[in-house]
Amino acid sequence: YLVHGPWRDPEGFNFPESRLFPDAAILPVILDDTRLHLGLPIALAAVVLGWILVRKSFIGFQMRVAGLADGAALYAGFHRKRMVWIGLLAGGAAAGIAGLCEVAGPIGQLLPSVSPGYGYAAIIVAFVGRLHPFGILLASLLMSLLYLGGESAQMELGLPPAVTGIFQGVLLFFLLAADLFINFRVRLAVGASLATEEAAS
Structure with a gap:
């Protein structure tokens, strides 16, 4: 305003x-x-x-x-x-x-x-830093490198501005996937479900 x-x-x-x-x-x-x-x-x-x-x-x-x-x-x-x-x-x-x-x-x-979208980047920084102040400090340095690298890629390679957002999204995706496999034991229950169906029949 x-x-x-x-x-x-x-x-x-x-x-x-x-x-x-x-x-x-x-x-x-x-x-x-x-x-x-x-x-x-x-x-x-x-x-x-x-x-x-x-x-x-x-x-x-x-x-x-x-x-x-x-x-x-x-x-x-x-x-x-x-x-x-x-x-x-x-x-x-x-x-x-x-x-x-x-x-x-x-x-x-x-x-x-x-x-230029610092608020959304802060969410990723908080997750990468594990919600710890000093971890967030290190994660912010990593995120700044992503921003600078994305700008360099745009200028030197002619890549679109969305490249930085893609890198941030991939980082958050793999971090959440790692948390999923660390905190929860994922098992394939295909064999167990087939055995249950055979026993029921």
Whole structure:
């Protein structure tokens, strides 16, 4: 709404974008000749805070109990709806900080298409990271390599933009398949069903 209305750049040839941010509003670059800015230590601090919240605090314990066993949380007197709201607000705050680092970092202005599907990629990152803050950190590095590799393949090989999404989907598919075979014992019951039919006849 803002880039289409009150914050639209009057000198932007009617494109939905804001003015370029001044230098005071841009996150400083950590390493010269790179795009690595202050968002990296902010992200690392968010990982540590998330680990403390989820693994070392009573609120995190309540959230885990409410997520794993709703009946046990109710029996213990935990407020399930409150835990859901805390999780939603914490996730929204983290997403807002990530968007701030993206806008005030390499982009330098507000655009209507700041995120090229980061929300859907975050679901895969959470699954690959096993819902652990430090695992999510490593999974996010893997996902960033997929994004960069997909962009390189598009530019050098002329592949369509859907290649990155295909790689992400294949990764999630094989991860869920591995979980299926690890957590459940899959057996072929063809012989048993035939024996049952013969005994019944």
